[in-house]
Amino acid sequence: MIGTLTGFIDELRDVGIPVSMVEAIDAMQAVESIDLANQVALRETLRATLIKNLRHERAFDTAFDVYFSRLPPPIPGLDQDDDGESMDHAPPQSESGEFDLDDLLRSLLDALESSDSDGLRAGAQRAVDRLAGMEPGRPVGGTYYLYRTLRRLDMARLEEMLFEALADDDVMSEFDRRLLREDVTARLETLRRQLEEEIRRRLVADRGRQAVARTLRKPMIEDVDLMHATTAELAEMEAAIGPLTRKLAARLARRRKRRSGRLDFRKTVRKSLATGGVPADPQFKHPRPHRPEVWLICDISGSMATFSRFTLQFTHAMSSQFSRLRSFAFVDTVDEVTDFFGPGIDFGSALHRITTEAEVIWMDGHSDYGNTFEMFLSRYGSQISPRTTILITGDARNNYRPTRDAALADIARRARNLIWLNPEPASYWDTGDSTMSEYAKHCDSVHEVRTLAQLESFVEKLTFSGVRAS
């Protein structure tokens, strides 16, 4: 046990979860007082002692499945409802015809309908047996097998069948249908999790814990590359960004308060009159924090939309740190969108309003940086002051149109600072239609910002403007 546990803790540390010595010892002690055969107890015990941050739970669960899933999984009464085809004897891929998909679907449906967890596990095992077509020795993470199983199971059909089975006979209102639909989704999600667990279990049996753990290792959500995030990861990022922005805002507010300045001689002398000329209570100059005026110019064309959204959200969360914050959005022309972000506004709907109401498309809806900068200069150029920090987010992929970088040069001359954030890796800049270096020569700095963590640290630096350092 100690061996597995230290291996598990090492794995957590490798993923990037900080597990201290004390916590490891706590876990070992805690494990002694529980029933090791009980998976739930073991999982919750290790979670409580080793994981101190909600964001680490996903990585913890994956690692736990790999390290502590039992082999082979004991399923009570599997042989009976399995038509005699026990998983030990059956070849992993039986000839078509022998295996009855409808029968499997029916038993899964029964289990789903009655929320029977043992039945569901048995069904998941059979499904993986029959449908995943697992090949021993292939160094894959299992997602491929999962999708193969799901495709062959025909989840859409299963969903319909489950919906029918759970629906009342009489006519249902739209509202009831919606509730039921959500119920069905939740139940299918448990099936999906069972399948995933089952596949992982077999991968572990095949290739050993450490090898599987390595292939499954997922980066922390703050470190996921924004440009290549999956839909699920994006959803997670959206959930994570709220707390991240709040934390950053709190941290900045606190830091401002603590800063104390140089001795204010005049005030100290004035105050010392009250104590008979003895300067008992020294007074300090409180440095007036420099609050930059920030203008955000965001590319909201398809590929950049997510990145721009996160940048907008982070920057707006910090708006109290700026003397003024204005936002502009563009695709092939530019429009001011500051008013869409009133206090207490919901970001999803604000973004939606921008894409529908703001005038950001002039020609064909493909990014045109050149036209954007010229339009920007002519409309807002006169308002740029030497206090303005301008922040541009975009990949500088100009669809092979003229760069017209003279306009950007003019903007840069008027502003205090011009900073460009590019979510693409620096090695991709200037490849294809990217014109990053054309624009970069007018910017005070260009940053590669590929993850939420990088974005967070950039915004933090911005509040101590003017960030010139790269």
Next chain:
Amino acid sequence: MEFASPQSVAGALRSVGYLPNDRIAQVVFLAEHLGKPILVEGPAGVGKTELAKALSAVTGRELIRLQCYEGLDEAKALYEWNYKKQLLRIQADADHNWDEIEQDIFSEDFLLERPLLKAIRSEHPSILLIDEVDRVEVETEALLLEILSDFQVSIPELGTIEAASIPMVVLTSNNTRELSEALKRRCLFLHIDYPDPTREKEILEARVPGLSGHLAEQIARVARSVRNLDLKKSPSVSETIDWARTLLALAIDEVDEAVLGDTLHVLLKYKTDIEIAAKELATPTG
């Protein structure tokens, strides 16, 4: 209180009307067994504070509560010298030897106990609830460390006071900021999320007498549906309980679009949230 197993923890909590899931029962069991504090985190209104109250009810121990807020300091959390009483004492016999008086006024008689000290000096083990610990500044957090790991308090004039009994400590946090590593390291971490419909139905039935099983199930399912929306503040468990009470008082036994539309303001507290939910789910009458 000695719990034999997580199951007996769950049973005991159920008996006082708190319905724990496996995770909660397991962590409470461990905390009791290892003598470690529990740090409970989760959205507002899922029963974090309630857990401490339920534990107090189950064990019959006194609940000592320290409500945290920005600006909380030692004098409010730990102890304070009763300086008015000290002044009186000094004035009462001014002719006494100063050393004697000094000895005297910095003694137990002049000490004002605040929650943390009280929990430690209590003869009988108590439940110490440190509520919303994320509201205090990082510096103040350090104040808690000595108590949480060693169960002792150092008072310069009196020396170190060790715990007469080990209190069971529950800290809650709404996660508005990251707590310090040092604090987290000393605690067992327990994240409580919104309950799934099955558990929420049980909670509703336990908390709202007279509620029919059918209605409770509907409420729980609607609650999940509303929480799935992208809202500023999702309805908490206490708000679904309020909603259940409202429906009961209105003698409604079937939830549909119209009912939801008319009573959404019980479930949601922001105008924008109500608008979103109404657009997605409900069609109010009139």
